[in-house]
Amino acid sequence: MTLIAVWCRHKDDNVIGIGPHIPWHISSDFKRFKRITQGASIVAGQTTYESFPNRTLPNRKIYVLTFDQNYEVSDKENHFVVTNINDLKDFDGTLYISGGASVYKLFMTSSSDLMPDIVVDCMYMGDLDPDLKGPKVDITPCIEALGVKYRQMSQDYIEDNILTRVYVKKGDFVDQSVMKHIITAIENKG
Numbered sequence: 001m002t003l004i005a006v007w008c009r010h011k012d013d014n015v016i017g018i019g020p021h022i023p024w025h026i027s028s029d030f031k032r033f034k035r036i037t038q039g040a041s042i043v044a045g046q047t048t049y050e051s052f053p054n055r056t057l058p059n060r061k062i063y064v065l066t067f068d069q070n071y072e073v074s075d076k077e078n079h080f081v082v083t084n085i086n087d088l089k090d091f092d093g094t095l096y097i098s099g100g101a102s103v104y105k106l107f108m109t110s111s112s113d114l115m116p117d118i119v120v121d122c123m124y125m126g127d128l129d130p131d132l133k134g135p136k137v138d139i140t141p142c143i144e145a146l147g148v149k150y151r152q153m154s155q156d157y158i159e160d161n162i163l164t165r166v167y168v169k170k171g172d173f174v175d176q177s178v179m180k181h182i183i184t185a186i187e188n189k190g
């Protein structure tokens, strides 16, 4: 299994959401995420899953983390309920960790077999949407772990005020085809 975390955080404070919303509206951010995860499997917390339009993302299998064993997904063929992250240890293939904050923290601070092999760290350098109300959600513990346990493996990419860097866990041997896919998805704008 190759585990990859993909997030976009705000510079300095590491905020990724206000209430259930992403506090910026940059279409290239969504497009980059789509290119990276297209046709793949992602894992998302129940709050993030509920925030997807119609509780789905086309052409992706979604593993929804929830403590609720009776949780009903919107698409029973392609979405799956996971109540214990340890069940993902046997996952076969590539799995993209797609938020929200509790899920990023769960993986980034977990035992080494569930710690992401690769992190796509996008950092938005503009201002947060001033009209959004609600608690700010940040991933500071993840960024601390990133600084200690990972090394940058890509150049810096800047698009629409978002700086993107790809990190690999120190000591990890990373599947080069996965790495190539991610870099291509970042570079192929549009």
Ligand SMILES: NC(=O)c1ccc[n+]([C@@H]2O[C@H](COP(=O)([O-])OP(=O)(O)OC[C@H]3O[C@@H](n4cnc5c(N)ncnc54)[C@H](OP(=O)(O)O)[C@@H]3O)[C@@H](O)[C@H]2O)c1
Pocket: 006, 007, 008, 009, 015, 016, 017, 018, 019, 020, 021, 022, 044, 045, 046, 047, 048, 049, 051, 065, 066, 067, 068, 082, 083, 084, 085, 098, 099, 100, 101, 102, 103, 104, 106, 137
């Ligand atoms: N900027 C970005 O890149 C990005 C990406 C994704 C999301 N976000 C933002 O992140 C925010 C949401 O983050 P969040 O932390 O509030 O919610 P979340 O991580 O999306 O979901 C939280 C839910 O996940 C389930 N869960 C968490 N840990 C679990 C565990 N160990 N086992 C089983 N289930 C578990 C629980 O569901 P139950 O309550 O059903 O048990 C929990 O309430 C929103 O603002 C969203 O817009 C930002």
